Amino acid sequence: MKINFTLFIIIAFSINLWAQEKQKDSIKGNELLEVMVVTGTRTERVLSSLPLPMTIITSEAIAKSGVTRLNEILNEQTGIILIPDQSGFEGIQMQGLDAAYTMILIDGVPLVGRNSGVLDLSRVSVGNIERIEIVKGASSALYGSEAMGGVINVITKKPKKDMFSGTLSYRYATFNTNDINTNILWKKKKFSANLFTNFYSSDGYDLDKTTPLKNVERFYNSTIQPKLYYDFSENLKLIISNRFYNQKMNNVSIIDNENYKGDAKENEWNSQIKLEHKWNSKLYSEYELYATNYKNDSFLNDENNTLFEKTYYNQWLFRPEVRTTLSINNDKLTAGIGLNYETLDRTYFDNNVKFNSQYVFVQYDYNPTEKWNVLAGFRYDSHSEYASQLSPKLAVNYKFNTDFSLKGSVGYGYKAPDFRQLFFDFTNPQVGYTVLGYNVAEERLNQFEEQGQLLSRTAGISFDKPLEAESAVNFNFGTFYKKNKLKLDINAFYNSITNLIDTRVVAQKTNGQNVFSYFNISEVFTYGAEFNSTYNFTKEFTVSLGYQYLIAKDKSVIDNFEDYQYVRNSQLQTVKINKSDYFGLFNRSKHTANIKFLYTIPSIKTDINLRVFYRSKYGMFDTNGNQVLDKYDTFVNDYFITNLSASKYINDKVIFQAGANNLLDFTDPGQISNLAGRQFFARIQYNF
Known part of the structure; x- marks a missing residue:
């Protein structure tokens, strides 16, 4: 079914505009409460004054949604999409960046155990969460590698x-x-x-x-x-x-x-x-x-x-x-020092491999006046397997008044080569291809040659210098507005990633299959904007609207587009395409949106929570042979997902909840493996 996305946005914005007109008649003294956060600065700060793009998910919002796992509640947030990988785990995509670039913390310390860069978020229950703090954009200045795209901190x-x-x-x-x-x-x-x-x-x-x-x-x-x-x-x-x-x-x-x-x-x-x-x-x-x-x-x-x-x-x-x-006085100087010692022993590694790194970070939270806040800092990492990294960041917030502020930030982030990219040694037993980590590739290729398994090596390929860390420059600029019943948050972003690590053919085997290894190849950029607003029509009725516009492309494709111009269309005809036909990176949607309704019925002590989520079309694979995603490829069509929950407070101690996720039972079995269809649920809770 074709979805009229434009109509969806017009209706949602109309609700917000009508809300602002009604604001003059609102009941006084119903200001949104200030929220204290720690993830963005490593110190306690008021959310509205923070010069960084940040989202808070409260325990109340989690409880009323009826979800049970971390991946489920994150998937309901503006600008966050959960993408299943080949293992079935769902990885976070923020500002168009893959899951490998987002650090996941519980009470400020990181989780490990990534499969191809993806952390299984269903490992984390939401039953004891106080709040979830989400910082979007490069955060390596405080958190180092894996925080190139942002940080999610689960606080219990x-x-x-x-x-x-x-x-x-x-x-x-x-x-x-x-x-x-x-x-x-x-x-x-x-x-x-x-x-x-x-x-x-x-x-x-x-x-x-x-x-x-x-x-x-x-x-x-x-x-x-x-x-x-x-x-x-x-x-x-x-x-x-x-x-x-x-x-x-x-x-x-x-x-x-x-x-x-x-x-x-x-x-x-x-x-x-x-x-x-x-x-x-x-x-x-x-x-x-x-x-x-x-x-x-x-x-x-x-x-x-x-x-x-x-x-x-x-x-x-x-x-x-x-x-x-x-x-x-009103300023804070924060400094830290530490070290990481990591080991990994896994199938397809010859040995138990080890990383060690030392780091120091400094941050100055400067408040020259009541209106200005400047956050400046850097982190220096010295690592055993790649070049040292200096990650600076600068963020500024200007408060026009208590209701309205502008904020902007620029930061450098990096992502270190992981164990797999350096030490993997895998040969598929059925097909016969081989994937080698960068640090073991030269030795294993020499062994293949001695054993007579190599037909040829790819010209110009060498492993003379270390694999470099991926790096990114991130820009954010936005506004925060809060008055009476209305809260509005807008943020525009731009990410430029260099030294992107990708696979490349390094040799051909005598069985006709290829040998792959990892190299710094591509340059990628993403840009777009996010919009979040919440309006309390009355004490009983609240509407929230979220929207993200995203463009994500490979710069090397744009610069060398003549290498990708010819495709086979659905009629198997060879067609020449233009740069404007290049859609962008795989598994990215230009438009995602949500609208949420929370209605309380005091007379029967019941909350009704309805959430509708939209994702525009996206492509998962190259289907016409030119190695990039263009308009002649096969796309996953746009779709809506609707979640509904109702909570009945029997008394102060007993709560009954029932609802359905994916209420309209949308599935796409051939293309979307993590949409399981309609799921009814019922829950009872006893407070003591």
Whole structure:
């Protein structure tokens, strides 16, 4: 069904314009509350004064949506799209940049265990989340590699006063999906604790009944997250936090028309010890020690129950860090120093490989007047496997008055070559092609030659100098407006990425297949704009509108377009195309939008939450042989997704919730693997 996107935007903007006209008659004193955030500056700041593009998802918004996993709530945010990779994991795309360029944190420390750059966000339950802070744009000045495109920080709940309280909830959904949460908060004098547990299971789903393989196989997982707090005094506080995650999934495959079955297991633990020390009214320090380990193991047996294949992945990260903030009148100077020690042992690596790096960062939060805020800083990383990186950033916010401000930022970001790009050594047993990491490629190619497996090497290819880190320059410029019942946030962005790491043919084997390795090849740019607005018509009725316009293209394609001009159209005719026919990078939509309605019925203590999401057409593959996406390729058509939830407050302690995700049951089995169709759910929660 063809969707009239223009009509959708006209209607949505009309609602906002009408809202502004009605504003004069609004009830006074209903200002939106100020929100304190920490991710953008590593210090506590008021959101409205922050000179960076940032989004906050509150615990209230998460609860009313009815979702249970981190990937689900992120997928409902403006400018964020979750893209499934070949493994089925959903990776985040922000400002047109891939998942490998976004750092994921829990309480300020990073998760590890990426598969081809993609982190499985369904590993994280939302049952104990206080808020989620999303910083868009290059953030390497504070967070280093993997933050080239932005940072997402999941902040969990913490006891705030002497009390014993908690929640117990159960949610049942389509596909025999079960979600059980327990979250206990306790505080007495100097000691406090938080214990969160979650059990989650599903039978998976199958969009194509003609094959024995499901899109998602049956699985179950559990999370245990204990946190302890001890206040030695008002000025010295200790935090000990741990997280344990375990999952088991059916592992099924069809190879050469034969069925193979087995299991796939994931195990993860995170441990953080932090000491907060307030020396005096002006000097504050944090001492942090963090360690994490992620493992997955899988196997496949043939029809005779004989082991056919076994794979493993075992990654460690150890990171101590010290941060200090000095308050100088209205300004803050923050500095930090730390080191990362990483190891990875996995299938298709010859050895257990290691990275180590040392870093220092400095940031100055300068407030010369009440109207001006300047945020300037840099980070320097020294790494064992690639050149040292200096990542500066400058951001400015000008507040015209309490309701209106302009903000802009420019920053440098980088993404280090990952373990796979440096040390991978894989030969496909069925097809016969080979993929080699950059650091092992020369030695393995020499071995292939000695064994008589190479037909030829690609001319001009050498591995003489180290693979360089990808780098990006990011610009943001926007405005923030908030008055009475209306909040408006607009941001324009531009990203220019150089030294993009991609695969390239380095040799041809005697079996006719190619050998690939990784090189700094392409230059990519993305630009666009985001619009977010919220209007409270009454205390009971709120409407929110979000929209993103995005262009994402490969500069080398534009500069050398004559290499891509000839394609085969649907009638198998050779056609010459123009530069204007080049659509851009794969899996990017020019238009995404959402509109959200929240309506409260006080008389029956019920909240109704309706969200509608739109994504315009996009291309996933080159289908006409010219290696780029153009108008003659096959596209995924634009579509709407509608989610609905209703929450009934039985009393102060019991909440019942029911709803449906993908209410209109949209699926596209041949092209979109992560749209499972309509999913009904019901949830009950007990507060104590």
